[in-house]
Amino acid sequence: MPKTSELTGVPRIVVNDIRKTFVLRHTHSFKEAFIAWLRRKKLTTVFSALDDVSFTIGEGESVALLGYNGSGKSTLLKLISGVLRPNGGMVLTRGRVAGLIEVGAGFHPDLSGRENVYLNAAILGMTRKEVDANFDRIVEFAEIGEFIDTEVKHYSSGMFVRLAFSVAIHTELDILLVDEVLAVGDAPFREKCKAKIAELSSQNKTMLVVSHDLDMVAELCQRGIVLERGRKVYDGDVKTAIGEMISRGSSK
């Protein structure tokens, strides 16, 4: 059962019995397929990446999505952002969703930082007015100064991520999905991002954070959901969730 007891008002994200399967192809050419068929080998297997996961996230909650590699965290975020579609079950969201599934996905290396800010902000759903109003703040937060008119391909990888993150964080949003993006950037910038996320959280924004940085997650979130091979195995207080994940990991 989803934990709805402590929710006040209407939830922001409802995930109901969601299932996601991937078909894994074992052959990649007609010849291979034909040989496999002759030998009566299976051409495909169905892999279940998420199995009957349900939860509800209320307004203003910050939830950590925990689990080891391949447990289905990114898949779940993609289902919530609409990039993937579930094979069963239902996802509902209320409000504007901004996914930091991967920052800078829409960056074009041949365009200047400025052009990329406008393009990416529009990709994330901002209107022209919103970008114009936020442009200086975006550049200032990214701390890239005079490089704003340089082509993005000449940026260092840290600068690239800073700008991309800065655009994403300045979009008008109700729900923020964060996947691993905080692992990049240097320590001062990470602190700044953390502060920014905490600030959004205090503005009653809803957040779903995936990160392997457990200390940071414990700091930013109150609630934790643990996934293990596509199944939800724990949902509750974040500290307990982290303990649960670690003990399950070591008992394997």
Added chain:
Amino acid sequence: MTGSQPTDVAGFSVPGRSRGLLDVFGYRYLLRLLVRKGILTRYHGSVLGWTWSYVKPAAQFIVFYLVFGIFLDLNRGIPGFPVYLFSGIIVINLFNEAFSNATKSIVDNAPLVKKIFLPRELFPVATVIVAFVHFLPQVLILLLVCLWVGWAPTWIGIAGILLGALIVVIISTGLGLLFGAVNVSFRDAQNFVELVLLFATWTSPVLYSWTMVRDTVPAWVLEIYMLNPLTAAVELFHEGFWLPTISEAVERPDSLWLNAFLALGLAIVLLFVGQFAFRRLEGRFAQDL
């Protein structure tokens, strides 16, 4: 909210649902930026830049003119052959460019398609618009040449030009949606399209006159030939650009306008088919790329 997602239960929406091409209008600003990106990055790093948009068709024109106009002596068979030739070439160029780029558009934008939800129709539509922008300098050159040889535009001719361009744009959007979607799982689509485009120049009256087809093939083949929407578009361009520049009497296809409207109808059908196939396959884009 952009207000584009259908709402289910009191303010809730199902992520990942879109209304297809209709949603593209809701994302006009992004579409504009995508087109801008396409235009800005097209000749990035080249010194001549957009001059290439003039150089390429000019070179193409010279080659065809030498071979067909002079060596094969079509200069004598078709009055005003240079204008005839060029007005056909640019139609085919528009089609080739729009169709082949739209086919590759989803795969080319893989990082975005995989990471962020957007109405994916944006990508083929943006590439078709970029192709159209690219087509305009060629029209400009043609226009100058026409004026130079004494073009007296007629309203009906201009209507023909616009209708021809509209047919080509709609067809390449429809086919681009269809093949662009298939191309995600089967990159064969992209090669198949290149093969189709190889034929496009030769299966419409660009380098020769439609009367040569009529004189050699049975009536029913001619019928099919004239029903090719690209043939209709090319003939509309001939009607608008070439016909007013010549003084000789030439034989024009009997049912030019009927064929043109049939082509428009076919183009619209193709657009629906493309959109339908696109929506059927769209659910798999993010995981197959």
